[in-house]
Amino acid sequence: MTVTQTTTKCICGRTLRAAKSVARGYGPRCFAKIQQAAKVVDLAAYKANQVAKAQELIELRAIVRTAPTAFAAVSSDGTATYATDVAAHTCTCKAGERGIRCYHLAAAQILAAA
Structure with missing residues (x-):
């Protein structure tokens, strides 16, 4: 019998061990x-x-940092990934391409400030 153990990592790179942290996706x-x-x-x-x-x-956890001011965000239906840049206030989603601030950018701003 083989047992496979998976580990969940926080955005900071630390391994999440507590059940609450694993479920939440972030350490305290x-x-x-x-x-x-x-x-x-x-x-x-x-x-x-x-x-x-x-x-x-x-x-x-549908948005991840890819560079100091850049993030990759998953669409609401999970079929696309958008590039979001906090410094340039841009997103490659349909709203972002029309110059409208989208929720992907709002999420990126929150994570950038954290």
Whole structure:
């Protein structure tokens, strides 16, 4: 009989061991930083539903940092990945290509501030 053990890593690279942290996808320190950043980042340019979707994107770990100001975000239906740049305030989703601030960008701003 072979037993395979999988490990879950936090965005900071640490291994998550506590069941609560594994379920959440973030360790307690990173989770606290993200929660604090969500309170501090100016999201006034976004609608309430966009902020809610941005928080959901973060909770689902459907957005990851690819460079200091760049993130890859998964679409709401999971079929596409968009490049989001916090410094340039751009996203490659349909809304972003029209110059509209999208929830992918809001999520990226929160994570960048964390």
